[in-house]
Amino acid sequence: MNQQLNRFSLTVEEVYKIKTSPNLIVIGQIDSGQINVNEEIYCYRSTADKKYMRVTEIKRKGLSVAWAQSGDKIIICLEGSNLTKEDVHNGDILFKRQKWDEKQKAEETVELLVVAPMSSGKSTVINAILGMNILPSSNFACTAHKYKITINDKNEQVEVSVRVRNGKMEKVTDVNGETLKKINEDEISKEINIEAPSYGRLAQTRKIVLIDTPGANYSGNSRHRAVTDSIISEFSGNAVLYILNASQIGTEDDEKILKKIKGLLDKNKDMEIIFALNKADVINRDKESLDTLIRKQIVPYIKKVGISRFSIYPCSAEAALLFRRALAEDEMAESEADNFYKYFKYFYRDTISLYQYIYDSDREAEYETIEVDGEQYSRKSVEIALYNTGLQELENKLVKLGKSEEKGKTETPKDEIAKMNELFADVSIV
Structure with missing residues (x-):
């Protein structure tokens, strides 16, 4: 990257x-x-x-x-x-x-618990924040273990270590999505630690730690449910980042997990909860506006569970990840390039701004082109499309966590x- x-x-x-x-x-x-x-x-x-x-x-x-x-x-x-x-x-x-000294690290670390039912795109959201494909993702429950992902500027590259049953940490040398997939399926592994460089909005002075839980399927995998319940009950960090699937609101798994989260929030009055409404781009806006979905369905649903103080950030993690990979000139598979083109048409098309036509000779880098599957795109146009995915506004919220003067x-x-x-x-x- x-x-x-x-x-x-x-x-x-x-x-x-x-x-x-x-x-x-x-x-x-x-x-x-x-x-x-x-x-x-x-x-x-x-x-x-x-x-x-x-x-x-x-x-x-x-x-x-x-x-x-x-x-x-x-x-x-x-x-x-x-x-x-x-x-x-x-x-x-x-x-x-x-960089920080050890005292500053402790004071400035923000810890987030990332929770979602299966198939909400949780791993894709985290990958989009990282700006690269690290966590395995699919339509099935991918995460089987506790992941601890530390993001800050001291990291020059991704480093992975695994805590095995005897408590020892073992470093992983060949880091890629396939390697993590195998580790994830290994019964010997107990916890997977990832140290990653910061990117974009999270290129901050504070260290951010994401505690990733298995995609809980309460009607299915009992092992995933047990691991998730244990992590939730032990968490004492700054906030919960809950991933909602915009196309599947109010599932039985959502309700069960949210009740667990409410119990956590009741015990930790200063803890915040932030909802990332992923896959917001799939909503058919000819039939229902996103604003109506949020205000008329999602907000009442969350309040019904008993959670009264929260924020909701619509986003498209898959699109944001592809745009960030393109800007980093990361090579894409043919199917990924096809999805990039689809998302680019959607998110760049909806931009109503003359900003994109400004020319300034002092900003020549913006007018450079990047290539995706043989097609040329201006760097500025991809940055605009990335902004429109909503992920950067979610990141803006995350970097403000823990600052008491900004609460509320x-x-x-x-x-x-x-x-x-x-x-x-x-x-x-x-």
Whole structure:
């Protein structure tokens, strides 16, 4: 996978100071990599004693955006402890925070329990977050063991180890989907640990751990059910990520698992639950709008189980995974290329924006083409299609977990633009 997204640097051109707060406004050009809202950066001059600053807003071409990449000229709002005009100067180079000491790791780790009934696309959602095919996926229950997937910037490549019955950890040398499939079917294996590089929205300063459970089939595989129940009862992390299948809402397995999850949430009052409504693209919008499905069917169904505080993020994990693989120039099988073309037509077609037609000579990389099965696609068009799958908004939610000041706070793009405009109304040149 292309790891250039994680090697971020920005050259500062102008710095402004917010009069009424310690925040800074910085204008600059991204030299390499990608930056996302809520990531932390630091100045090259202060490497001996780094002062980390959180990116709270990004503006590109006058619009508030969630991320920016190499070649973009951007305006960012930086938040930090006791920021002064001495912390950032014109000409400085800013880098993204990459590594932590052990204390920071413990404080900044976000742990998510990933749960779903069989055939909801749980493994595909995780693969899409990773940006590569790691976990085996099919229409049958694929995950038979507990998977612990750790995502952060210190990982340069995927590493897999397996805990066997005697408690020892054994490292896997040849890592691929087929290898994991065999390990998954092995009765000797007890737990599978995966260390993976971060990608896209999850290229964050905090370590994110996904605890993946077997795709529970309560009317079928008793072993999968027992493993899932055990993991749920022992979980004490930050949040539950529950994968719903948009084409199969309200199944018997869903209801049984959700009741188990409600018990977990009742014992852990600060724990959040986030629903990823996967396969949202299969909904026939000529017959029923996605908004109607969510508000009239899914929300009442979840509340009926007794869960009152939750959020729902529609997405298409399969499409997002294929778009990310294409952007990483990962070779695809013929059937995968056919699905890429189908999804590209669907998600790029629905884009109603003149943004795609902007040309800027400073952003030449966006106009490069990538090839899928002999067909040429502009990199920008695939990025737009990827954004429309909804996965990146789900990731935005995940990276905010554990930050108490953001709980219960939801901002629309209009809110973000208004906030940035308000900041700029009260700045003075440093």
